[in-house]
Amino acid sequence: MxxxxxxxxxxxxxxxxxxxxxxxxxxxxxxxxxxxxxxxxxxxxxxxxxxxYTFGKGVHLTEELIETEAIYHFAPGAKILSLGNIGCNLNCQYCQNWKTSQAKFVEDKDVHSFTPESIIETALRHDIRVLSWTYNDPVVWHEFVIATAKLAKKAGIYNLYKSACFITEEALDELLPHIDIFSVSIKAIDEAYYRKLTTGWLQPVLNATKKIYKAGKHLEVSNLMITDVSDNEQSARNMTGWVLENLGPEVPLHFVRFHPEYRMRDTVRTPIDRLEKAQAIAKEMGMQHVYLGNVANSEATSSFCNSCGSKLVHRFGLAAHLESLQDDATCAKCGKAAHFNALDLKNKSAVVMQPDKEFRRHDYDWRGDIISLHVQAKNPSDQPASIYYRAKNAELDYWKEIAMAPGESYRFILAKSNEKDTGLEIALPDYIVSNLFEVFDRAHFPTISIEEGVSENDRTALPKFEGKQIPDKLKLSLAEPKS
Ligand code: SF4
Structure with missing residues (x-):
């Protein structure tokens, strides 16, 4: 197609x-x-x-978790249905989804068709209460986002918009009534960075973010820290200063680890100590909820009460587990407000069952920084079917089930949720067609399955961009700290 x-x-x-x-x-x-x-x-x-050209056309829909979207203060642990389009109004030099964000690279095999109705029906069937407009920036999917979001609202489903928010004011006015949750990616408070690395410019992004905040929407801000470009202390100070001055100290701020990709492959993942330094700076400057992204470490990603220090939500990778956080969004230990929304949104537990001994098995071991997988499966039969999965963990020996409708094609994420997990086992009937995809970081939509090829390292996904890499002198000029 x-x-x-x-x-x-x-x-x-x-x-x-x-x-x-x-x-x-x-x-x-x-x-x-x-x-x-x-x-x-x-x-x-x-x-x-x-x-x-893309109303109802996008990449395969995928069940993920709300933490995938750098949203930590709205329904922690909630399942989301991730919807990614094709094309983008930016061309970031490090885009992890360049294969589908840049229209000229899109292949027919990666394009799927939906209707607003079919998306709502899939979400309800899988007990999902949040649609997430994500992967490639959803701005250029505007008409389809709004048409589907309207239906979602009627069905009691929230809409999450993960975006760089390079959008006009009049377009945002059309969008705002339909979106409940915004995850805004601000790349840097630096015009030269925007012009040279994203092909966009800064002011519309800042204007849109302020407007979203003023509209009272659930808003979290993330900042991808590019190795040797925007992972310095001044960059963290500038980002934090802007959020404090224009939004508020209660807005969750995520400093996100980068992996080498697209035209910026000749480098390394952001060193964790630089991210930790950024987190410490933002807290010292007065931000109340500061997290690291694409880092499994539970201390840097868990939520703590700002009054008594109790752990409110424990996180490891994409997994979230409520501890001292009460349903009314207060701390169970000291009773102080903790700035969380939609805590009544609980996933129904996945059914725990044993797969048939005859089922085909996939066996995967986590490697390096890769701690999540997409499983894409198609049930070609006219009968319902089930797929089972469990962590490879000597202390956890049970299987969970994903149910599939007759004829359904479904994609879902499975992630390492515990230090002791070493990998995954997946069991499914022989007639189910299935593929696994290594997910390099949050909101990465891989297009090459493990069966087609595996990257030789855990830093850059396949396929690798074959064109020119950006010159080092450009990276260096952007890395100069600016106060
Ligand atoms: S102005 Fe319209 S056509 Fe041009 S890049 Fe933006 S969304 Fe696409």
Whole structure:
């Protein structure tokens, strides 16, 4: 299926003389002649009208956990249905999803079709109460996000929007009524960084983030710290200072570990001591909830009461376990408010059963920094089927079940949730078609399965970008601390 085969009239169209159109969805405001595409490659001018080519088209939907999205203070541990589009209005030089975010690299095999109704039906069938618009930036999926989010709301399902928020004010006005939770990625408080590494610019991102905060939405901010570029102390001070001045000290702030990818492969993952330094700086400056992302370590990722220091939520990797946090979002030890939302949203426990001894097995051992997997499975039969999984852990010897409807194709994440887990076992009927995908970091959508190829290291996923890497002198010029 070529994703450019079908299209529909898009929102935020400005019709111009000579059959030209302008798109007012993102601050690029692309002006297009008949037949041209915008920068994102998924919106264009057809017969003098602005159209979107990706309504109902995206990558495979995937069940994940809310922690995948750098959201720690809304329904910890909740299952989400992650929905990723194709195309993007940015072109970040380190994008971990470049294979699907840059329209020119998208392959038909990675494009799937949905309707708003089919997404809601899948979410409800799997007992999922949060839709997450994620992976590639959802800005360019605007019309489909809004159409589906409206239906979700009617069905009692929340909408989470994970974005770099390079969006116009008028587009955000259309979006805001439909989204409950925003995970905003601010790359750096540095115009030169935005221009050179993202192809976007800073002010629209800051304006959008302030507007989301003022609208009273659940908001968490994350900052990817790029090795030797934006992982210095001044960068952490600038980010924290901006959040304190323009949002508030209660907004959770996540400093996120980077892995080498796309045009920035010739480097290493962010050293953890630099992330820890950033966390300490933000706390010293007055932020109340500061976390590290893409780091399994439970101390840096767990939530503690700011008044008495009790552990409220224990986290390891993507797993969250409530400790002293009460249903009314206060600390059980001292009674102080802890800034959490939607604590009534509890997952039904996965059914614990034994798989049939004859079932086919996948056996996977965690390696290095890779501590989660996507499992993609298709049930070609006209009968319901089940897939079973369990951690390889001498202290935990039970299987959990994922139920699949007849004909269903489903993708879900499984993650290391304990220091003692060494890997995973998956058991499934022979007729289920299945593939495993190594997930390198949160919100990474891998396109190459283990069966097709495995990266020789735990730093850069397959496929590796074959074009030019960015020059070192550019990285160095951006790494100069700016006060
Ligand atoms: S959404 Fe796409 S077409 Fe519209 S302004 Fe942004 S890059 Fe251009």
């Amino acid at each position: 070529s994703f450019k085969g079908e299209y529909q009239i898009a929102n935020l169209e400005e019709r111009l003389p000579n059959n030209e159109v302008r798109c007012n969805l993102s601050p690029r405001n692309c002006k297009m002649k008949e037949g041209q595409l915008g920068f994102c490659g998924v919106r264009g001018n057809r017969d003098g009208r602005l159209v979107t």
